[in-house]
Every structure is written in C-alpha cells, then in structure tokens.
Amino acid sequence: MPELPEVEVTRLSFADRIAGSRILSVTLGKPLRWPLGCSTAELLGQQVIGVRRRGKYLLLDLERGLLLLHLGMSGSLGFAASLPPAGPHDHFELLTSHGSLRLNDPRRFGAVVFAPNEDSPIACKLLGRLGMEPLSAGFDLLVFQRGLKARRGQIKQVLLAGDLVVGVGNIYACEALFQAGIRPTVRAARLSSSRVAKLHAAVREVLSKAVQMGGSTLRDFSNAHGDAGHFQLEAMVYGRAGQSCKVCGGPIKSIRQGQRSSFFCHTCQRN
DNA sequence: CCATATACCTGGCAGC
C-alpha cells in the first residue's frame, strides 16, 4: 500500500503529536526486514524532535540519531494516547510521553532502523541512491529529462526504480503514465521532451492529489489515526483490467513488466 | 555500469 502519498499522509497524521515527546519504552515483535541496529536502551529517554519523509522512508529525528521507518508492502503506523492490545502483526512500538507509535506489518517487508546520523553507513546505504523528491521544488525537469535519456529500460520500470525520482510505486506509476498519455512499455530514452514535460507534471499532480485524498486503501492502509484513504476510487487504470476506460470507453489492459502488473489504456496511451 | 530476476513473508481470493 505504501507509496509516497500513503507515507506522507501517515507522516502528516502524527508528526505534530509526537514531536517533543520523550521515549519511555520500546517493544519489539517479530523480526522485520533489517535489525533495529541499536539497543533499546539507546533510545530510552531520548526526545523525538520531529518526523520527516525521504522517498518512502519516514525519518524520526531523535536527540541523538534517527529512526528510519519503512512500511514495505503491508505496513501501517498507529499513534494514539492508548492503543488496543498488540496483535500478532505488531512488530515495533515506541511508548512516548505523548502516546504510543506502533508499526503493524503482516508481511514484514517493512523496517525500523536506527542510524547515528544521516551520514552514517546505514543511512547512506538506505537513502543514498534515492532520486529527486517529486513534490519538492528540486524535482527538476531538465535533470529528469537527462536521466530518462540515459536509460535503456521501459519508462514504467524507470519510474519504479526510484533512483531518478522517488516515491512512485506501482499504483501511481500506472496512473501518472495514463495521465501523461504514455504507454508503460515505451523506452524511457525515446520520450520526446514535450512528453517528458507532461510526465513530470503528471507525476506531481497524481501524487499530490493522492495525498489530498488520504492515499489509496486497497486492503487495509490507514493513517496513524486509523483513517482509510480514498484515492483508489479515483484510479483511472490501476486494478481496472477489463473494465472500460473512464475517458474513451475502451477496455483497460493488464500486462506484466518486471514481475509486476501494469495497467493502461491502449487508446489513451500511445507511444 | 546497466537491466532483469530473485528473495523476503503473510493473507486473501478464485478455482477445483
């Protein structure tokens, strides 16, 4: 579930409330993708300064160091003064003076990793190859254009790779390509500059609209308040194989690209 | 260096 919009919506739903709190206890469940990388004692008593986002990572700034949180495929966070008893899929919990922050992640592709600072090896390993932030002013059209020109792969795969632009996952790659009228199988390097400009705008528009709609809830995503998102109702192509295109009425196609499903309209998305 | 395949893990669903 968690692409950039879901991660940002999650951040917005608890950042203000947790900021300034102090960590009172740490509870670990089953192993996640990587080990925490520090003792729980190292976290106790530390103040939570704030919550930032980089790509699909949340960065919990502490007095000394930071926690990198990733929601993987099935993760979600909850934050409340008091949470229900922990279930079998709750694998990390910070009890703070402002409330409890809990990660629920059935598939456990997510992670919570401590880094002493942003230049530490572990932080560089996880964040170092990330591309431009699509919703920031730093999402430069010319850099995007040059980056695409240098790629031999298909545009959908290049978007998903995350080393040119971050945060675009399977749902929003499909949606942005539809909005830009670009077929997901086109070689990135073959896109004209006007189509690249269209795609650049489409990525921004689709992601920011999704943030406004609270993200997409396909199965069980919710923000840290427990609210579901609604963007999935706006989807033009994702998950709509065989249904009719909302623009031209033609059938939405589904294909496989790099072991993942892509959805597109053969008529509205040409070359 | 680049592009593609694999692995990680659980649960929901279609089909038999």
Next chain:
DNA sequence: TGCTGCCAGGTATATG
C-alpha cells in the same frame, strides 16, 4: 468446506 496456486502497495541483492 478445504486444498492449491496465484496475486499483492517494495527494494536490496544476486545474476547476466
């Protein structure tokens, strides 16, 4: 009802 196989929002790592 219960079994099997396939599919799912991500991405580091291995392989070619």
